[in-house]
Amino acid sequence: MRPERRHVRLTFVPTGESVVAEMLDDEAPAVAQKVWEILPQEHGLLHGQYSGAEVFILIPPLEVPVQNATQLPLPGEILYFFDGGGGVLNPKTTGEICIVYGRGVTLRGWEGVPTHCYLFARVPGDWKHDWIDFAKACGRVRTEGPLRLRIERVE
Numbered sequence: 001m002r003p004e005r006r007h008v009r010l011t012f013v014p015t016g017e018s019v020v021a022e023m024l025d026d027e028a029p030a031v032a033q034k035v036w037e038i039l040p041q042e043h044g045l046l047h048g049q050y051s052g053a054e055v056f057i058l059i060p061p062l063e064v065p066v067q068n069a070t071q072l073p074l075p076g077e078i079l080y081f082f083d084g085g086g087g088v089l090n091p092k093t094t095g096e097i098c099i100v101y102g103r104g105v106t107l108r109g110w111e112g113v114p115t116h117c118y119l120f121a122r123v124p125g126d127w128k129h130d131w132i133d134f135a136k137a138c139g140r141v142r143t144e145g146p147l148r149l150r151i152e153r154v155e
Contacts, residue, residue: 053102
């Protein structure tokens with residue numbers, strides 16, 4: 001039997017493209033709860049430099065255990081990434097909420113080093129048929145620069 005799940009809405013503020021994602025409380029309970037607690041969040045959405053079809057917002061770092069870690073996410077998966085800082089390119093501790101909007105993503109951190117993120121939510125359906133406009137808006141971030149994204153609870 002499929003578990004009852006909480007939901008979050010992701011919306012491009014200037015243009016209105018939007019999707020609703022299911023929180024994976026049963027797969028990553030601590031990560032899903034911590035993200036839930038900091039919502040709503042609204043920031044400039046950035047495009048990943050190393051991973052492929054992935055966009056992210058910067059958030060305050062969250063203290064969470066390793067849960068549901070993956071390096072090869074699928075389109076529609078929403079992940080939490082933590083970087084402890086201290087590197088040449090990133091001296092500060094940072095947190096990110098990452099959204100995968102297409103195929104072929106291999107998660108990589110600074111300088112292309114393989115990394116893992118914690119899968120805590122998923123957009124249901126197919127990125128090619130069910131949430132095309134949202135996926136296209138994510139892709140525009142790569143060529144047009146940051147677009148404002150709001151992530152909020154659906155109550």
